[in-house]
Amino acid sequence: MKDYLGVHILLELNGCPTERLRLPADSERILLEAAAAMGAQVVESRFHAFSPHGVSGVVVIAESHLTVHTWPEHGYAAVDVFSCGQLDLEAGLTVLKDGYGATETEQRQFHRGRLHKSPESK
Template sequence: MNELGRHILAEIYGCSSEILNNKEFIEKLMVDSALKAGAEVREVAFHKFSPQGVSGVVIISESHLTIHTWPELGYAAVDVFTCGNRINPWNACNYMTEKLNAKNMTATEVKRGIFEQPVSVKALDI
């Protein structure tokens, strides 16, 4: 079996509310995380909510990284989806967890686009 990509779904807890509410910090962190994993950044979009919270996406050649923060809970939901096998999504996820000064993180990896090698088919003479 082969897969087209790897998708990390991370629950990051015990973070500083100030960090999680800082759009500039979160945006830089996400871009740096992509780069630390060896990804090629294409586009970036982030939004600061009122009264609190930040959401954003970093589009990479290999797919994307997203984050949604709840500063009042010290919580961030993070997705790191990479296609191919050139970069490791765990590198980005672990870097984010470290820089958010998280007390703990749980994550699940989902294999995306799982397929089996095609079986050769002979043409039929009709």
């Protein structure tokens, strides 16, 4: 039995082609494909383009969320994946890395919502 509520992955994507980081529709497509690959249930998505460049967006899933913030001028995307469900996170991470065309990736994983045993369960 796990002793936490969810898994939070911080994904650093560097060396991404600029054209994949500029348009909200591209980021939305990539995150929705990642959610589908994970087996997540999408609730809604919302993406915004900044001026002069960059995109921020969120895909809310029944199991939690996927978010992205892009910096086309640096070829960089910061992606967060948070899940409190039984999802295939590795499949989704592969879609994200490939979708953004990252040449260099780094990820950190955290367990969120540490569960404490109740006094009755001792």
